[in-house]
Amino acid sequence: xxxxxxxxxxxxxxxxxxxxxxxxxxxxxxxxxxxxxxxxxxxxxxxxxxxxxxxxxxxxxxxxxxxxxxxxxxxxxxxxxxxxxxxxxxxxxxxxxxxxxxxxxxxxxxxxxxxxxxxxxxxxxxxxxxxxxxxxxxxxxxxx
Amino acid sequence: xxxxxxxxxxxxxxxxxxxxxxxxxxxxxxxxxxxxxxxxxxxxxxxxxxxxxxxxxxxxxxxxxxxxxxxxxxxxxxxxxxxxxxxxxxxxxxxxxxxxxxxxxxxxxxxxxxxxxxxxxxxxxxxxxxxxxxxxxxxxxxxxxxxxxxxxxxxxxxxxxxxxxxxxxxxxxxxxxxxxxxxxxxxxxxxx
Numbered sequence: 001x002x003x004x005x006x007x008x009x010x011x012x013x014x015x016x017x018x019x020x021x022x023x024x025x026x027x028x029x030x031x032x033x034x035x036x037x038x039x040x041x042x043x044x045x046x047x048x049x050x051x052x053x054x055x056x057x058x059x060x061x062x063x064x065x066x067x068x069x070x071x072x073x074x075x076x077x078x079x080x081x082x083x084x085x086x087x088x089x090x091x092x093x094x095x096x097x098x099x100x101x102x103x104x105x106x107x108x109x110x111x112x113x114x115x116x117x118x119x120x121x122x123x124x125x126x127x128x129x130x131x132x133x134x135x136x137x138x139x140x141x142x143x144x
Numbered sequence: 145x146x147x148x149x150x151x152x153x154x155x156x157x158x159x160x161x162x163x164x165x166x167x168x169x170x171x172x173x174x175x176x177x178x179x180x181x182x183x184x185x186x187x188x189x190x191x192x193x194x195x196x197x198x199x200x201x202x203x204x205x206x207x208x209x210x211x212x213x214x215x216x217x218x219x220x221x222x223x224x225x226x227x228x229x230x231x232x233x234x235x236x237x238x239x240x241x242x243x244x245x246x247x248x249x250x251x252x253x254x255x256x257x258x259x260x261x262x263x264x265x266x267x268x269x270x271x272x273x274x275x276x277x278x279x280x281x282x283x284x285x286x287x288x289x290x291x292x293x294x295x296x297x298x299x300x301x302x303x304x305x306x307x308x309x310x311x312x313x314x315x316x317x318x319x320x321x322x323x324x325x326x327x328x329x330x331x332x333x334x335x336x
Contacts, residue, residue, distance in 0.1 A: 009331040016309065016327040018300075020273055020319035025307075027327060035333070047331070052274040053304035054331035087333050 001069050002117055004036030005090045009054060013045070023049045033057065037069040038116075040083065057085040066094065071119060076102040078112065090116040098123075108133040190218040201256070201287070210235050210287045212251070212258070226251040233258055233285060237317040240270035242292075244285060258285040266292070268316075274302045280312070290317040298323075305331040 014029025025047040033040040045059035060082045067077040081096030091113060094100065098112040100121060109123035109132040123132045194217045203209040215230040231249040235242040247262030266278035280298040292314045300307045311324030
């Protein structure tokens with residue numbers, strides 16, 4: 001949801017290292033990040049501060065998992081090996097065996113970018129696979 | 145003659161026997177009589193005392209290593225420890241100033257170590273960074289190795305974020321804080 005972007009970001013983890021000179025806060029172990037309806041779970045997350053405020057989140061997991069409600073209140077979920085989230089622009093990028101699914105649609109690609117402001121999704125094939133796979137379920141008679 | 149003495153003072157004999165037994169018991173097992181061990185008063189007496197004091201230590205390069213203020217300080221020679229009420233410790237490291245206060249604390253030497261207790265508040269200000277405040281219940285400050293640490297629950301707050309955890313280890317001359325477990329936090333996100 002777009003109004004997720006105005007919500008504070010809450011984090012939980014086993015440990016954290018704060019390096020003020022580098023402007024980074026790393027969270028390790030059972031990391032969970034929530035912002036409104038968005039939720040990310042990972043093994044390792046690095047938070048980059050700009051002007052002492054949260055700017056971007058990057059992380060990896062085995063895999064890293066993401067979920068968020070879209071404007072229609074439907075749950076979108078995805079996973080990948082790596083994630084980056086620009087909190088100011090509201091742009092989330094899933095990389096490495098990335099999948100993003102919402103009711104009746106599933107997107108599989110090397111890299112998927114989702115813009116929460118514009119609600120637009122874009123996907124790129126990676127050097128290895130080079131392909132983007134989209135699966136859209138046909139509407140059932142109940143939907144018509 | 146002896147029999148007359150005996151008939152007159154026979155009662156003394158059991159009393160004398162009783163006294164001998166009691167004295168012997170006191171030496172053997174004083175706890176039976178709950179006899180307080182005499183405390184060596186010299187050990188618990190401080191050898192110097194200061195009130196509304198300020199003390200400053202300089203490092204080998206002539207820089208102030210720390211400044212300590214407090215309401216009272218009492219030094220005890222037996223363990224070379226000072227007990228301080230309302231301690232205020234000030235440290236300057238790499239362009240950052242650390243001000244640490246608490247209800248009470250102790251100070252040990254070799255190496256210099258402050259152990260602070262009760263409503264410990266650490267305020268860190270620096271030219272290049274937002275101010276940070278750390279709150280906990282107990283904290284040790286090793287002024288020579290620049291290590292600040294605790295096993296207690298802590299809260300670190302800055303204008304745009306706040307972290308809570310159990311346990312902290314920090315190298316204050318390197319601007320690094322390690323939060324040891326049960327980390328939770330909240331970040332305000334600036335508007336677009």
